[in-house]
Amino acid sequence: MAETASLPLVSLPNKMATVKVLAESPGLSSIPSTYTFPKNESDEQSSVSDTEYDDNLIPVIDFSLLTSSSPEVRSIIINDLREACQKWGFFKVINHGVPEILMKEMMEECKNFFDLTEEEKGEFEGKHVLDPIRSGTSFNASVEKVFCWRDFLKVFVHPQFHSPTKPCGFREISEEYCKRTREVARELLKGISESLGLEASYIDKTLNLNSGLQLLIANLYPPCPQPDLAMGLPPHSDHGLLTLLTQNGIGGLQLQHNSKWVNVDAPPNSFLVNTGDHIEILSNGKYKSVVHRAIVNSKSTRISLAIANGPSLDTVVCPAQELIDNESQAPAYKGMKYIEYLELQQSNRLHIKSCLDRVRLGNLINI
Ligand SMILES: O=C(O)CCC(=O)C(=O)O
Ligand SMILES: [Fe+2]
DSSP states (O other): OOSOTTSOBOSSTTOBOOHHHHHTSTTOOSOOGGGOOOHHHHHTTOEEOOHHHHHTTSOEEEHHHHTOSOHHHHHHHHHHHHHHHHHTSEEEEESOOOOHHHHHHHHHHHHHHHTSOHHHHHTTOOSSTTOSEEEEETTTTTTOSSOOSOEEEEEEEESSOOOOSOSTTHHHHHHHHHHHHHHHHHHHHHHHHHHTTSOTTHHHHHTTGGGOOEEEEEEEEOOOSSTTTOOSEEEEOOSSSEEEEEESSOOOEEEEETTEEEEOOOOTTOEEEEEOHHHHHHTTTSSOOOOEEEOOOSSOOEEEEEEEEOOOTTOEEOOOGGGOBTTTBOOOBOOEEHHHHHHHHHHSOOOBTHHHHTTBTTSOOOO
């Protein structure tokens, strides 16, 4: 593990302290140099854009219209999805039908998890990136030179449901929450299939979503004394198809759009939805996965909850045949089993679209 000597260690030997422990150390007024992100890496030549102006332009999808029996209404909402995926790779979903109380309870359980003692969380440490329950800090501390100002819990919740045994309400609430968000994601993916000119069930069937991978990722970003130097999560795209994100009322998510960083606001009870690399691969690049990052602040603890929905792990995903003709639209990505892609992304440093670049045709790096 890289350079942990100057960081506080919890009572578990050789274990890197969580950011929560670090942030709570008395009198902390500056961050260890191992948390200082090089400016060029966090900025990527993008300036932060005017918040209100750009956030107002982010598409809002009224989910209730997606299930309308009127073909006219459906065609309007499919067009909205097409435009959102083409222009942004990101949209906000309202009227999705997941009960507000369930969303609140789920967020509360995430907070309760992070409030467990370090020893209790240590039980769920997880050694391998594909372990079904993994609690830890940064992204992948064993390969990183600079650590993220972030602690996390990652749980595989589908096709097999897993849950940490603590806190005591976590299992029941997360099982229901994941089931409901999976339904929303599958419905959105039907709309996205149609928006690509494919049958509504195309993605569902081709990528075997009955046994699709779903991951619950809870992120904790404690207050940081030097927020401009640190990074919650560096610029990256997500590996799956669609990620549904909520937060505890504290902002920090930024999207890269037209070479600018856009601060994202969340309407109450909405999901912030981003397209992942497997939408880009399947659509043969018609829809690009969106690059995003999480910044931190000096005042409030931020918790975000990302539910990542992907193909089934043993599916080889390649561009949809229907979107390829070998002359003008040659396949732009090579096929890869989703489990291999996931392992590749999670075992490396999180860095923009470096994983997707490995399957881009014409740009192949040996793997
Ligand atoms: O915390 C956020 O807003 C972003 C989280 C994220 O991008 C992720 O978990 O992949
Ligand atoms: Fe992400």
